[in-house]
Amino acid sequence: MPCSNAIQKQQTKACGLCCTHLEDFGVSIGRTEILRDINLHIHCGELMAVIGPNGAGKTTLLKAILGEIPHTGWLRFLDASNCQARKPIVGYVPQKIDFDAGAPVSVLDLFSAALSSWPVCLGHSRRLQERTEASLLRVRADHLLKRRLGDLSGGELQRVLLALALEPKPDLLLMDEPVSGIDVQGREMFYDMVSDLRRNYDLSIILVSHDLALVSQYAERVVLLNKTVICDGTPEDVFSNGQINLAYGPFYIENTGGKRAYAKKGGGAIA
Amino acid sequence: MEIWYSLVDHLFPFTWAQHIFMKNALMAVLLVGPMFAIIGTMIVNNNMAFYSDTIGHSALTGIAIGVLLGFGDPLWIMVIFSIVLALIISSLKFLTTASTDTIIGSVSAAMVALGIVILSRGGGFAKYSRFLIGDLLSITPNELLILSIAFGGVILLWGFMFNKFLLVSVNMSLARSRGIPVHLVEILFCVAAAVIVTISIQWVGILIINSFLILPAAAARNITKNIRQYHVVAVIITIASGITGLLFSYYLATATGATIVLIAALFYLLTFIWKPRFF
Numbered sequence: 020m021p022c023s024n025a026i027q028k029q030q031t032k033a034c035g036l037c038c039t040h041l042e043d044f045g046v047s048i049g050r051t052e053i054l055r056d057i058n059l060h061i062h063c064g065e066l067m068a069v070i071g072p073n074g075a076g077k078t079t080l081l082k083a084i085l086g087e088i089p090h091t092g093w094l095r096f097l098d099a100s101n102c103q104a105r106k107p108i109v110g111y112v113p114q115k116i117d118f119d120a121g122a123p124v125s126v127l128d129l130f131s132a133a134l135s136s137w138p139v140c141l142g143h144s145r146r147l148q149e150r151t152e153a154s155l156l157r158v159r160a161d162h163l164l165k166r167r168l169g170d171l172s173g174g175e176l177q178r179v180l181l182a183l184a185l186e187p188k189p190d191l192l193l194m195d196e197p198v199s200g201i202d203v204q205g206r207e208m209f210y211d212m213v214s215d216l217r218r219n220y221d222l223s224i225i226l227v228s229h230d231l232a233l234v235s236q237y238a239e240r241v242v243l244l245n246k247t248v249i250c251d252g253t254p255e256d257v258f259s260n261g262q263i264n265l266a267y268g269p270f271y272i273e274n275t276g277g278k279r280a281y282a283k284k285g286g287g288a289i290a
Numbered sequence: 291m292e293i294w295y296s297l298v299d300h301l302f303p304f305t306w307a308q309h310i311f312m313k314n315a316l317m318a319v320l321l322v323g324p325m326f327a328i329i330g331t332m333i334v335n336n337n338m339a340f341y342s343d344t345i346g347h348s349a350l351t352g353i354a355i356g357v358l359l360g361f362g363d364p365l366w367i368m369v370i371f372s373i374v375l376a377l378i379i380s381s382l383k384f385l386t387t388a389s390t391d392t393i394i395g396s397v398s399a400a401m402v403a404l405g406i407v408i409l410s411r412g413g414g415f416a417k418y419s420r421f422l423i424g425d426l427l428s429i430t431p432n433e434l435l436i437l438s439i440a441f442g443g444v445i446l447l448w449g450f451m452f453n454k455f456l457l458v459s460v461n462m463s464l465a466r467s468r469g470i471p472v473h474l475v476e477i478l479f480c481v482a483a484a485v486i487v488t489i490s491i492q493w494v495g496i497l498i499i500n501s502f503l504i505l506p507a508a509a510a511r512n513i514t515k516n517i518r519q520y521h522v523v524a525v526i527i528t529i530a531s532g533i534t535g536l537l538f539s540y541y542l543a544t545a546t547g548a549t550i551v552l553i554a555a556l557f558y559l560l561t562f563i564w565k566p567r568f569f
Contacts, residue, residue, distance in 0.1 A: 111464075127516070140452055141518070184467075
């Protein structure tokens, strides 16, 4: 794709001017300090992957941004149109959620419950059904409208949850290992969709993942986290940095064979 | 009430419907049925069958406390006690890491034992056995009024809170990410369920109240695909088994609550058999 084209697209769709700031962000639970001194700027239209060993505080970071657990420091969202700082609207795609698969809750029920206050047990309004259909269409899942949640496959469920996270349109989209345990095809479909969204809507994405191959394929920026930001840059920068060997140790070296793994697009899935 | 009596005379020109107590009981069934159906669906969705069972059993202790304090009608003490218990159980769930089943099981056993110990002091337990089995036919117009108020309260609560209850029941972290105060919503639901169970207990009976709560919902979820169907079918099943059970108990001279539950169990069995063909 020619450069000018890409820039123009960025300007019309994702303005790239609004951004989310984390300043001196930290989380302590009891006396245990889980995260400290995190300073990050995420521009809209940017997909930032957060990687790090188990227990590095990746999920905690997402929970703190969501407001589930208290944090120190500041979380600010700067709107390009009026330069006003405000709290960002945050969308969240959880890890494979566990729910009662036998419950007669349809996809439409889930959307209605989340988007309106009219009791779902009394039925759905035409308007809401159309809105849900449109939002499912965005993730190519409109055929799932009337299906029960328990009847969806793992990949379908994650797409539905992604569509739900985009309603109402968030400034910042958080994804926590959204496709762990889903087959390669489902994973690539999911990420292709995420890339589309990122290009076409004004939103920044923070993705937590262990799948380094997919991360290097789809993210333009990678943050290596271990209690604090160890390393922040393009996938090339981060994966060639010595720090990642310290953080991931033999795991990274054995499984990716060093730098080559990420260069080879879509090469070998790494758990 | 007069309007209701003449309406029943009009609609059901049968011998059973001529008794005032049957008219009252019929109205009670029509009030308790839908109320139990909609609460039951949510309890089943939340996997809280064990919780509602505990609330039912703990009513014994509520009665005992009422008796100790010298109240002739222990209903209000029972309701207050059940609210306190609901608050304790729902906050224990968040505070400890022990499994919910274990906590609720311990509370349940302790409450039943405490209730029996207090009530059996001096060998007078027999006069409380009506609470165990329940007596729907003895319901008075005043008590029907209490049931109607409770019913209205449930409708109102569901009108405002249903969607939040539903999201929390699907997945807590998903609900939380959409700005729902999950703990508060859970506590509210626990309290509402506790109050309804406790108010209805003397007519349905401690031993079987939970079955009447769970069975219609469990039957309905076998053959439904969305929330609206789920509720409609559950309400139909409770009302159908309520009225059929009432009639059977009248002609067979059996305990009404238990007869109703037996019919509801039959519905469950039928839907269970039908289930594979439905999906």
